[in-house]
Amino acid sequence: MSTRSARSRASARRGTSGNVSGLGRDAKLELYHYMRLTRSLEERLVNLYRQTKVVGGLFRSLGQEADAVGSAYALDRSKGDVLSPLIRNLGSMLVQGATPVEVLRQYMAKGDSPTRGRELNIHFGDIGAPGETRGFLGQISHLGDMVPVMAGVTLSFRLRGEDRVGLVYTGDGATSTGAFHEGINFAAVQKCPLVVIVENNGYAYSTPTNRQTAAESFVDKAIGYGMPGVRADGNDVLETYAVTREAVERARAGEGPTLIELMTYRRKGHAEHDNQSYVPPGEIEQWETTNDPIARYTKYLTEKEGVKQDELDAMDARVIEIIDEATDIAEASPMPEPTDSLVGVYADPPEVEPLWFRTGVQSAVEAHERPEGWGTWSAKEGARG
Amino acid sequence: MSTRSARSRASARRGTSGNVSGLGRDAKLELYHYMRLTRSLEERLVNLYRQTKVVGGLFRSLGQEADAVGSAYALDRSKGDVLSPLIRNLGSMLVQGATPVEVLRQYMAKGDSPTRGRELNIHFGDIGAPGETRGFLGQISHLGDMVPVMAGVTLSFRLRGEDRVGLVYTGDGATSTGAFHEGINFAAVQKCPLVVIVENNGYAYSTPTNRQTAAESFVDKAIGYGMPGVRADGNDVLETYAVTREAVERARAGEGPTLIELMTYRRKGHAEHDNQSYVPPGEIEQWETTNDPIARYTKYLTEKEGVKQDELDAMDARVIEIIDEATDIAEASPMPEPTDSLVGVYADPPEVEPLWFRTGVQSAVEAHERPEGWGTWSAKEGARG
């Protein structure tokens, strides 16, 4: 017998572009809407953060809106497809039906937020039966863990013969976790109807991809899991849509998972507090000026699709209206009741008893005991108006 | 930008064969010796197991001796190279200098075994400074864990500028663990002087490789870690030696890890108790009759190297002598003193105090309380003579 090296089972793929997306004009404008909504909503959050109304850190997806929105748009919501977002996938959640009010309430830790104030930022979900739920799963912080979980979600689709597909996002950094590996391998062996997207935005916190992997690209991992791999321009919303759509169709046809690497760039820091001192000078500006996904798409829409700038401006204005309205609602929302913290750890018992030293005590601390968080929520003054 | 699929960075490799191993006649005979020693020692263990003198399960590497011995032989012991064996790597440990007495004492749970009766079977090691230690690391049961640990061992070589290389073995099954993934990726990024061998013996316990991975071969994982990958015939001891040697040299030259997939076959069950009912009929016999590594190597030595069968027979006899002697010594070894169990959890304190209800009590149980283990060591009668 003779030795041989790793070989490729690559099938050459042609570059996609707008005209192969198969989307009509309305759909294309909807993509624009979601990208703009994502960006503007995060900008609003920055304002609220500066006003110390956000509790905890703020995570941006500036410059990554196309990758989030384009890929999520490739799911079929009418069939009950589901996705599992990460911290840069606000856009994907909006596409699935998450609302700005929910997002704002979450960030402000309100009692009527989707997690009733239990979890931070966009860590919330709505998943279950098709039709009854919108199909996005609440992430936890521990990176990689959502991959096995989504393998299980989509395994259930296969076991039950449901015509549903799942999509899980992971960052370039999260590919280094054991959970990512075990989950994607499990999904491949089990032929789960799952699409795995690696969002390569150049950094994991401060760590550039060349300190995360020695491979040239993340899509090179696909062959080792026995699945097709595709690398695409994540800042091209239509290309992102097209490659994801193809993978979704493969999954729905029972052909198992696909690994998609979307090339993009994280223009803001890991979170608002991060000053990005580790980024080489000029790199951010370069992406901002030459490769902004919304600017590129605007150009496409106006030049190739004959959309008037006026129409886009009107859409932008509508987005601001939506966000203004949502902000008012979210700001008016109450903070949670302290004792709600004892409810719902288990189905049975439904509630934990208050500890003996708290019996009858409703709120735990005096205002002066309250600490400042990492966020800007001011302990001393509460959520200032 | 256009999409593209996973591509290969493969550099074509020519099949190696005996004549490219660069080994002289003595070395080639030494390889034979270790393969035979491995097989005969395991056969002796089977006898002892049937005599209920082995405590715990017995794990065989029948048919895999070439892969273990050939790869370990590629390390440079004079430089202080080290390896981390798995349960089928008795041969590798013998090459590094583990002795039959040690192995027999371990399996018989003796007090003067390398782990003083604390760990099972070949879970023992001897690693540290070159010269002073033989360079093999004691494995734990949790599969995959040795990969990160060996990444760290070899990281220390790089950090200190030592001219040493490490080799870590993992089974086809163990590649599915998160630890394997994190460890090999870490080693690749850190350019650790580490060789990673996947022993593809067709099964992980009862699970065939196609239920372990959807990839065509394990070497396909190399590209995703950004390292060269080589697949070789693990039942050809010289080929195994040659590909490992090349990887060892790459590592020593500071070029980082290589992934080697060695094709072999596990002819016995996972452990002695396993009746292999899950194996398709004829498969084992096929390997036994057409692809036994010792038979193949014997043919090579006699036909290509002009070694006389007599000489090999004499070597075989010598191996039996060694094992007989070792068996006598090991059988005569004492069981451990019960209170030795309290020594050496920490450097400081060096010993755990006996619990109050044991103060002054030397041995814990009456013979009648002793359970039968999974092994054949008879509780009721002790280790029968």
Add this chain to the structure above:
Amino acid sequence: MAEITFLEAIREALTEEMERDENVFLLGEDIGKYGGAFKVTDGLQSKFGENRVIDTPISEVAIVGAAAGAAHMGMRPVAEMQFIDFISNAYDMLTNYVATARYRAFLACPMVVRGPSGGYVRGGPFHSQNPEAAFLHTPGLKIVYPSTASDAKGLMKAAIRDDDCVLFFEHKYLYRRIKGEMPAGDHVVPIGKARTAREGSDVSIITYAATVYKALEAAEQLQQEHGISVEVIDLRSLLPMDDEAIVATVRKTNRVLVLHEDTRTGGIAGEITARINELAFEWLDAPVLRVTAADVPLPYSPPLEDYVLPQTSDVVRAVLRLAEY
């Protein structure tokens, strides 16, 4: 009815639940055709098919994570750890993802993680573990650890039907040594209720799993040789813990020994002692004592393992001390 082994009782529970509810499925390493390392699932794949008894890669994180995902969608997965020692690989997934799912996301996660646990079998440090203490600390999980065949069956059925994640530890020393008759019909043992394994009036032993038998042996000996009447409480469920049963036995005997196979420091005897202290301090005529393994990794050689693990004679000595206090 004929007696069946502890192991068969578990298989019977799995079979009945799979017949009852098509959402129940099994996943784990080598559990299909091979029937599992201990043959707990023997025959189930040929009975229920490959979609209901799934062989997985060696990936405990993925096994537990995938079980959780399927559970969210209405399935009722039962995941096997080939040995419970490998549950430590899924520690993150269980404590961070699974345990919090309902609380932080209002997601149901009805699943069971089961596997052979415990020592006294010359398994060495990595095939003998008792992981209960590591998980007792995690709100959102439930833990059961039966000692009789009929509890093994009844608790497994309860665990599968429970709407949250239940860790089900099966002491491998009991698998084939312990037999019992199964109550007729749909035999479900409620999670969270202890069992009085032996009535007594002088000293109480609170324990669970394999050491229930050490306690019973000691109790017999103490009765015969010393005329001491020992009550043995088999907790069965560790989370939630049956405070009522604990308090009741303390009030009855006023002298308590907590006995477990796990190591001492950080073992769950501490929690039990604290509860007794809080709930029944005035009823104590002696300090709560603990008989446990020594604080060392469990060694494999018989004289060492025997020395480290609690034995009947230890229980006798400890009870005598309590009785004389």
Add this chain to the structure above:
Amino acid sequence: MAEITFLEAIREALTEEMERDENVFLLGEDIGKYGGAFKVTDGLQSKFGENRVIDTPISEVAIVGAAAGAAHMGMRPVAEMQFIDFISNAYDMLTNYVATARYRAFLACPMVVRGPSGGYVRGGPFHSQNPEAAFLHTPGLKIVYPSTASDAKGLMKAAIRDDDCVLFFEHKYLYRRIKGEMPAGDHVVPIGKARTAREGSDVSIITYAATVYKALEAAEQLQQEHGISVEVIDLRSLLPMDDEAIVATVRKTNRVLVLHEDTRTGGIAGEITARINELAFEWLDAPVLRVTAADVPLPYSPPLEDYVLPQTSDVVRAVLRLAEY
């Protein structure tokens, strides 16, 4: 000497130890150029170079495993978990590989695993954890959890010099809020010794980490408003635990409150209670009481987090109950 923060004290310890011993090196996520999520290692890479401050992939298993491998070979790695919550990913590696290395293989494993832990900072369920109870149960590990800046420094130095693996938890609430003067010279605080944070005679509070300050606040209030003299013991080391100091304070006040931020069930207050019970039962005039977090994942919204975590007013109520007992 000028006061420095708790965080700076840790950095100072790392710096001094790296200067003292070339085998000491750091590894973790974003600890190099960026200086770590909390900037604990800020400036160390530029001072000591990339070979001594190593940025790793997001791989807690590999970070801990590689640290162990390097430690076997004579290095003294200090591994950072970006948040201590991610130590759960390395639970297997720590409890099975690292903790047992010396016992089963006579391999030294001198390493430190450190990271920001604890709540009171609106970090939510995955950035606020206190993992001590999960590891207290593992012979072979040591655990320290300091509350003062000078202990943070002295214990870090001791941890780095220790020949076994030390888990070093750094309460992030204290990082920049707490300051202290560093004793001159080579300031090493021995592992395993508690500290009396406040002398008192009526009631003892045994605690550690951030809740030391809740205890001190409560003690002050109790003195002023109720004339009750409270002794506060800061354990500092959790494994090994300072039984002598615990017994001494019990004998002195005969009334004990154990206070910790971690959840109640399975939290280490249980172990402490059991030890008191065994070692000083006769000295107790009241049951040992526990003030702890409620048994829920830690929620993020301020009113919820404040309700779940122990507060000064809780300590006051509990001490009053003990004093009146």
